[in-house]
Amino acid sequence: MKSKISTWKVVVYLLLVIFALFSILPFYWMITTSFKTPAESITVPPTWIPRTVSLSSYKTVLTKISFPRYMYISFITAILTIAGSLLTALLAAYAFSWIQFKGRDVIFMGFLSLMMVPMPVYIIPLFLVVQRLGWLDTLQVMIVPWTVSIFSIFLLRQNMRTIPKDLYDAAVIDGCSRLRFLFQIIVPLIRPAITTMVIFEFISSWNTFMWPLMVINKDRLRPIQVGLAYFAQGETTNYPALMAASTLAIFPLVILFFIAQRQIIESYARTGLKE
Amino acid sequence: MQSSRREILYGLLFLLPAIVILLVFKVLPILLAFNISFHEWGIAGDKGFVGLQNYKFLLKDRYFWQALWNTVMYTVFSVPLSILIALLLAYLLNQNIKAVGFFRTVYFLPVVTSLVAVSVVWKWLYNPQRGLFNAILSFFHLSPLKWLEEPRGIFEMITGRDLPFFLEGPSLALFALVILSVWKSLGYNIVIFIAGLKNISETYYEAARIDGAGRWQIIKDVMLPLLSPTTFYVLIMTTISSFQVFAPVWMMTGPPTGGPLGKTSVVIYYLYRKGYEEYQVGYGSAIAFVFFVIILIITIYQRKVSEKRVYYEV
Numbered sequence: 001m002k003s004k005i006s007t008w009k010v011v012v013y014l015l016l017v018i019f020a021l022f023s024i025l026p027f028y029w030m031i032t033t034s035f036k037t038p039a040e041s042i043t044v045p046p047t048w049i050p051r052t053v054s055l056s057s058y059k060t061v062l063t064k065i066s067f068p069r070y071m072y073i074s075f076i077t078a079i080l081t082i083a084g085s086l087l088t089a090l091l092a093a094y095a096f097s098w099i100q101f102k103g104r105d106v107i108f109m110g111f112l113s114l115m116m117v118p119m120p121v122y123i124i125p126l127f128l129v130v131q132r133l134g135w136l137d138t139l140q141v142m143i144v145p146w147t148v149s150i151f152s153i154f155l156l157r158q159n160m161r162t163i164p165k166d167l168y169d170a171a172v173i174d175g176c177s178r179l180r181f182l183f184q185i186i187v188p189l190i191r192p193a194i195t196t197m198v199i200f201e202f203i204s205s206w207n208t209f210m211w212p213l214m215v216i217n218k219d220r221l222r223p224i225q226v227g228l229a230y231f232a233q234g235e236t237t238n239y240p241a242l243m244a245a246s247t248l249a250i251f252p253l254v255i256l257f258f259i260a261q262r263q264i265i266e267s268y269a270r271t272g273l274k275e
Numbered sequence: 276m277q278s279s280r281r282e283i284l285y286g287l288l289f290l291l292p293a294i295v296i297l298l299v300f301k302v303l304p305i306l307l308a309f310n311i312s313f314h315e316w317g318i319a320g321d322k323g324f325v326g327l328q329n330y331k332f333l334l335k336d337r338y339f340w341q342a343l344w345n346t347v348m349y350t351v352f353s354v355p356l357s358i359l360i361a362l363l364l365a366y367l368l369n370q371n372i373k374a375v376g377f378f379r380t381v382y383f384l385p386v387v388t389s390l391v392a393v394s395v396v397w398k399w400l401y402n403p404q405r406g407l408f409n410a411i412l413s414f415f416h417l418s419p420l421k422w423l424e425e426p427r428g429i430f431e432m433i434t435g436r437d438l439p440f441f442l443e444g445p446s447l448a449l450f451a452l453v454i455l456s457v458w459k460s461l462g463y464n465i466v467i468f469i470a471g472l473k474n475i476s477e478t479y480y481e482a483a484r485i486d487g488a489g490r491w492q493i494i495k496d497v498m499l500p501l502l503s504p505t506t507f508y509v510l511i512m513t514t515i516s517s518f519q520v521f522a523p524v525w526m527m528t529g530p531p532t533g534g535p536l537g538k539t540s541v542v543i544y545y546l547y548r549k550g551y552e553e554y555q556v557g558y559g560s561a562i563a564f565v566f567f568v569i570i571l572i573i574t575i576y577q578r579k580v581s582e583k584r585v586y587y588e589v
Binding site for chain 1 (some may be wrong): 282283285286287289290292296300301302303304305307308311360362363364367368370374379380382383384385386387388389392393395396397398400405410413414416461462463466467469477519520522525526543546547550551556559560563564566567
């Protein structure tokens with residue numbers, strides 16, 4: 001009996017390790033290739049551990065191509081998108097959970113059905129709209145259309161609904177306005193939900209690709225993913241430089257992931273959101 | 276509560292920013308898409324209403340059908356693969372093992388990374404001459420594969436026969452994208468399955484064990500039925516997101532055609548090519564609407580099936 005259990009455990013760990021290697025391998029290969037010299041990167045058979053650790057591909061990516069610029073654009077875009085969608089979501093979620101008025105549920109249903117329309121369905125007319133506004137090749141074109149996340153509104157609404165109603169009555173007696181009540185009393189109470197929202201928004205904003213690919217042409221306005229995509233289209237032989245560029249493109253997210261790992265995984269598990 | 280005029284005012288005021296932005300950047304484009312799909316609208320601008328012409332053309336456009344077929348193949352292979360592996364790993368991680376956190380982190384890492392960056396990496400792994408995968412194959416004395424450049428179907432390659440196109444299976448190029456998608460989505464599905472497994476009360480398992488059920492029987496008759504709402508949820512989400520695959524196709528196999536002989540061209544990639552690159556706005560919008568209808572049908576169908584089959588805990 002005892003030995004049977006341990007055989008089972010061996011099988012379990014073996015399977016877990018095999019798939020862990022499958023998950024890790026591309027990252028391992030990305031990082032080790034990025035440190036190789038171009039000559040070493042194409043040896044057959046390949047080397048598992050770089051013979052020489054060379055930083056020159058990082059130097060190439062950081063100086064010859066405007067990678068720092070791309071990252072800066074992505075950061076600015078992400079921060080402003082988060083700020084905008086946090087504001088719209090807080091206000092809307094508050095209206096949906098704390099203010100009783102006629103037509104509220106109809107509007108709510110409208111939001112719900114809008115959430116079901118995938119972005120590719122309307123991306124081409126959206127392009128025409130921003131073109132008409134003269135927004136092509138601007139910073140705001142990457143920000144303003146995405147400052148409302150219906151998912152975030154729902155997330156915050158679910159959390160606001162759990163707050164007892166008496167709180168508001170007490171606040172009103174103390175002469176608290178609706179806005180002050182929202183920002184000074186509700187916001188601190190739903191901070192975990194706000195953190196979840198900010199994490200999701202950052203990840204999706206940092207990784208966004210199709211939209212900026214369509215609306216941004218100028219190199220100096222390219223966000224990181226588009227910059228990387230164009231770099232990869234042009235550069236087809238310098239593999240260490242390509243891998244260094246990819247490493248840099250996922251670096252902020254990996255750092256964020258290791259800092260807030262538990263929170264991120266639990267956020268995904270709780271809300272079941274898919275990018 | 277009586278809804279006073281003041282309350283209505285406040286409610287609308289608070290909703291105003293969200294509503295305005297949604298109207299301009301979502302509702303208006305959706306309506307436009309529907310309208311434009313009945314127009315001939317190309318580089319020369321709007322040439323006016325043409326009725327169903329775009330849709331009629333779509334029915335005869337073999338590149339569209341190829342893209343749709345590829346999308347279906349991609350989904351049919353990546354979704355079950357991802358779900359099965361995720362289910363297995365979630366089950367294993369739920370077995371009181373050590374280092375659960377470590378494994379969970381490792382599996383989850385691909386989820387947060389960008390599709391563009393990992394596409395660059397996987398394209399390098401798949402490189403026919405210098406890539407790691409072919410190096411591993413040759414280490415085991417297997418012949419190298421062309422991976423992303425291989426238009427032949429995987430079943431055709433395995434059996435070595437000429438098969439009718441619907442039995443060929445996805446081209447190896449498309450299947451290479453399937454592997455990437457499984458790799459990328461695995462961690463997310465595992466985390467959702469673990470959450471689902473945690474919701475199943477230990478008493479069910481105990482009862483089954485007392486009745487003398489073996490491990491496999493418990494999995495089959497207790498765990499899977501109780502887990503089916505979660506499985507259903509994962510199925511919907513993974514299917515819908517599979518249908519929208521774009522970045523890996525653009526990054527790894529296109530442009531211009533989307534893979535060898537168009538074998539990895541998928542619906543959204545085709546939509547992007549027609550509606551944006553070739554600026555056939557009218558035709559692109561027709562593709563967009565057909566795509567939307569397909570997504571709606573999948574959602575409705577899956578709902579119907581789930582109402583019948585999915586077991587809900589009472």
